[in-house]
Amino acid sequence: MMSKKYHKAVMPDQRAVHPHTFDTAPSDINIKPTPKPTQPGSEPYAAGSQKLPQNSNAKLQDLDTYRSVDDNQPLTTTTGVKVADNQNSLKAGVRGPTLMEDFLLRDKMMHFDRERIPERVVHARGAAAHGYFQLYKSLDKYTKANFLNDTGLKTPVFVRFSTVQGSRGSADTARDVRGFATKFYTQEGNFDIVGVNTPTFFIQDAIKFPDFVHAVKPEPLNEVPQGQSAHDSFWDYVSLQPETIQNVMVVMSDRGIPRSYSNMEGFGIHTFRLVNSKNESCFVRFHWKPIAGTCSMIWDEAQALMGRDPDFHRKNLWESIEAGDYPEYELGLQIIPESQVNNFDFDILDATKLIPEALVPVQRIGKMVLNRNPDNYFAETEQVAFCPANLVPGVDFSNDPLLQGRIFSYIDTQMYRLGGANFNEIPINKPVCPFHNQQRDGFHRMEINTNPANYEPNSINNNWPRETAPKAQNGGFSSYQETLDGEKIRQRSESMTNFYSMPRLFWQSQTATEQQHIINAFSFELGKVMRPYIRERVVDLLCNINHDLAKGVATHLGITLTAEQKARPAPILFNNLDSDPTLSLYANKTLPLTSRKVAILVSDGVCGESVDKIREMLTKKKLYSLLLAPHMGVVKTQQGDSLKVDGTIEGNPSVTIDAVVVPTNQNIEMLLNDGNAKYYLQQAYKHLKPIALHNNAKRLFDAAMLEEDKGTLMDDNIVELILTLMKVLSLHRIWEREEKALSVPA
Numbered sequence: 093m094m095s096k097k098y099h100k101a102v103m104p105d106q107r108a109v110h111p112h113t114f115d116t117a118p119s120d121i122n123i124k125p126t127p128k129p130t131q132p133g134s135e136p137y138a139a140g141s142q143k144l145p146q147n148s149n150a151k152l153q154d155l156d157t158y159r160s161v162d163d164n165q166p167l168t169t170t171t172g173v174k175v176a177d178n179q180n181s182l183k184a185g186v187r188g189p190t191l192m193e194d195f196l197l198r199d200k201m202m203h204f205d206r207e208r209i210p211e212r213v214v215h216a217r218g219a220a221a222h223g224y225f226q227l228y229k230s231l232d233k234y235t236k237a238n239f240l241n242d243t244g245l246k247t248p249v250f251v252r253f254s255t256v257q258g259s260r261g262s263a264d265t266a267r268d269v270r271g272f273a274t275k276f277y278t279q280e281g282n283f284d285i286v287g288v289n290t291p292t293f294f295i296q297d298a299i300k301f302p303d304f305v306h307a308v309k310p311e312p313l314n315e316v317p318q319g320q321s322a323h324d325s326f327w328d329y330v331s332l333q334p335e336t337i338q339n340v341m342v343v344m345s346d347r348g349i350p351r352s353y354s355n356m357e358g359f360g361i362h363t364f365r366l367v368n369s370k371n372e373s374c375f376v377r378f379h380w381k382p383i384a385g386t387c388s389m390i391w392d393e394a395q396a397l398m399g400r401d402p403d404f405h406r407k408n409l410w411e412s413i414e415a416g417d418y419p420e421y422e423l424g425l426q427i428i429p430e431s432q433v434n435n436f437d438f439d440i441l442d443a444t445k446l447i448p449e450a451l452v453p454v455q456r457i458g459k460m461v462l463n464r465n466p467d468n469y470f471a472e473t474e475q476v477a478f479c480p481a482n483l484v485p486g487v488d489f490s491n492d493p494l495l496q497g498r499i500f501s502y503i504d505t506q507m508y509r510l511g512g513a514n515f516n517e518i519p520i521n522k523p524v525c526p527f528h529n530q531q532r533d534g535f536h537r538m539e540i541n542t543n544p545a546n547y548e549p550n551s552i553n554n555n556w557p558r559e560t561a562p563k564a565q566n567g568g569f570s571s572y573q574e575t576l577d578g579e580k581i582r583q584r585s586e587s588m589t590n591f592y593s594m595p596r597l598f599w600q601s602q603t604a605t606e607q608q609h610i611i612n613a614f615s616f617e618l619g620k621v622m623r624p625y626i627r628e629r630v631v632d633l634l635c636n637i638n639h640d641l642a643k644g645v646a647t648h649l650g651i652t653l654t655a656e657q658k659a660r661p662a663p664i665l666f667n668n669l670d671s672d673p674t675l676s677l678y679a680n681k682t683l684p685l686t687s688r689k690v691a692i693l694v695s696d697g698v699c700g701e702s703v704d705k706i707r708e709m710l711t712k713k714k715l716y717s718l719l720l721a722p723h724m725g726v727v728k729t730q731q732g733d734s735l736k737v738d739g740t741i742e743g744n745p746s747v748t749i750d751a752v753v754v755p756t757n758q759n760i761e762m763l764l765n766d767g768n769a770k771y772y773l774q775q776a777y778k779h780l781k782p783i784a785l786h787n788n789a790k791r792l793f794d795a796a797m798l799e800e801d802k803g804t805l806m807d808d809n810i811v812e813l814i815l816t817l818m819k820v821l822s823l824h825r826i827w828e829r830e831e832k833a834l835s836v837p838a
């Protein structure tokens with residue numbers, strides 16, 4: 093008989109690999125919170141709750157009560173029994189079968205077997221952050237909502253960004269709409285703006301949503317393609333449903349491939365109502381305006397990132413917050429007095445139409461700052477339940493038929509996805525204000541309700557909890573009393589039937605570069621459509637919007653436009669507007685340099701003094717630099733010092749950074765002989781990024797066989813070089829290079 097000893101089978105020697113493996117309640121755990129912001133790519137990360145506690149707020153404090161910290165704790169079962177052996181199941185003899193009695197194995201395995209919940213039917217892939225919202229000025233003229241009246245309040249928020257089509261594990265940079273959902277934990281209850289980064293939506297009536305989503309999701313026969321709309325069923329649907337074309341235009345524009353979540357606008361899309369304390373109402377549309385400005389990727393870059401760094405947006409959000417570079421957005425309102433609703437030649441209840449800012453300016457009324465990462469992806473980001481029906485007194489619905497359907501769908505889907513009626517008791521969904529009602533029981537009920545009366549009215553407990561009359565603030569919710577008079581009818585309103593003027597306005601509002609990108613995107617997507625008649629129908633649809641657009645796409649697809657198509661008249665102007673510059677992402681020519689990342693390519697022999705200068709100048713302007721070499725570890729400088737490398741050139745490809753610098757190097761041949769280094773410059777060039785070459789580094793540029801332009805900077809003076817680099821970087825991309833870049837292989 094073998095002696096009874098635990099852990100006999102542990103291989104390799106776990107003591108050497110994990111020094112604490114065999115200690116119960118180890119006392120010298122050395123994972124400590126990072127004391128101050130860490131630049132992107134730096135280690136270690138610390139859990140959000142341990143980092144920057146000064147950023148806490150009422151919701152985060154509420155979540156503190158649920159956070160569990162394992163440091164210095166023994167391993168236990170879910171029922172709290174300390175575990176002595178987590179390596180071996182209980183067997184009948186060392187080589188015998190496992191015993192049914194092994195409750196430790198069962199406890200662990202049964203939980204594991206149930207770890208997955210249904211992913212969101214749309215917007216499955218997402219990333220989220222905590223933060224706060226604060227008003228600039230009181231909006232009491234329009235609404236009695238407390239959080240929109242009191243400028244002293246910092247309302248906690250939780251924001252989730254997402255793509256729509258792909259599943260939970262899909263890539264971030266797909267061409268797609270991005271979700272932009274915000275939960276405000278107000279003192280009067282949770283208020284959600286469940287918006288997206290497109291100013292319009294694909295359909296007008298909720299009853300069409302399941303069909304639309306089926307069409308855009310992967311093909312039903314083989315579940316291909318993942319995270320992409322470039323396939324037959326999507327374009328078939330588009331070609332048969334002209335109401336989709338406006339938002340399809342938006343997704344085919346650069347808005348479909350944002351550079352980061354910090355660089356995109358958000359739109360509540362639907363018209364809502366605001367109601368003030370005198371019960372007067374006006375209509376409103378909600379906007380988020382990013383402080384970092386709007387900009388996008390190059391399509392080839394977005395595609396390369398899907399393989400090279402599929403978590404690009406998620407990581408960028410995380411790292412910006414870790415670095416203290418908080419994403420910020422202003423909340424904007426378009427207020428439409430009820431008396432002016434008929435002043436437009438479109439219907440404000442139509443979600444496929446935006447209200448041009450040229451007609452109704454966006455008033456910026458407050459700022460949202462995202463200053464803390466979640467502690468646990470599943471507990472927070474996955475379990476958060478947004479719902480456009482989460483209103484507080486002072487905000488109400490409009491009759492937008494798309495919004496009306498959403499009011500139902502979100503709660504319904506949460507009941508399924510989160511496993512029952514008590515999903516609002518999950519910590520991330522719980523309001524920060526008190527909540528009491530007669531709802532009881534159901535799966536996973538957390539509250540221990542002590543009220544002997546679980547109904548209302550009751551005399552057993554003095555009728556508690558009681559109704560609150562509507563009043564200016566902290567009153568009960570009462571729906572706005574709108575006068576309605578209509579027949580019960582299934583019909584689309586006449587006022588929603590113009591499908592082409594809005595896309596015409598959108599097209600005319602884009603810069604020439606953006607227009608070309610739209611043509612390219614339609615061409616790419618339709619090029620993947622197998623059935624020719626679908627491609628032809630979409631081109632025909634485009635003929636209703638603009639001839640240059642239709643012709644550009646048709647040419648790429650090898651389609652000849654008919655005489656009738658060429659002669660088709662342009663749609664009438666949208667509300668007499670030729671263009672609206674706010675619809676272009678590049679209306680503002682320069683952008684703040686927030687969270688821009690610069691790669692510094694080095695090898696042994698690099699001039700260490702130049703590297704120091706580059707880093708000093710970039711850090712001073714709050715840009716991030718990454719020292720990349722052909723290998724990890726250190727490089728020996730020309731001056732004989734050792735420089736710690738942040739990553740390899742191969743592992744941090746040019747698609748993950750915004751600009752590249754090559755400092756002068758005694759041993760430049762090392763980089764000249766490195767295919768990854770040459771490819772680095774070629775890709776950066778192709779994606780219209782600035783390239784700064786110091787002194788003899790120009791040899792690398794020549795070896796990459798690229799042509800000089802205003803974004804390829806060469807200087808022997810390192811200070812001048814970096815100053816120019818930052819100036820060029822604020823232009824985001826070298827648009828003038830785009831045509832030349834086509835000749836560089838991807």
Ligand code: HDE
Pocket residue numbers: 212213214215218252253254270271272273286287288293297298299301359360361362443476477478494495497498501502503505506
């Ligand atoms: Fe959604 N949508 N949606 N949607 N939507 C969902 O809710 C739905 C629509 C949006 O980060 C689902 O919890 C219907 C417009 C975002 O958790 C589901 C209709 C807009 C998110 C659902 C729409 C959105 C969702 C899936 C047409 C922009 C992600 C899982 C009537 C204004 C929120 C879930 C998050 C999620 C239904 C149209 C934005 C199924 C029926 C328009 C940002 O309930």
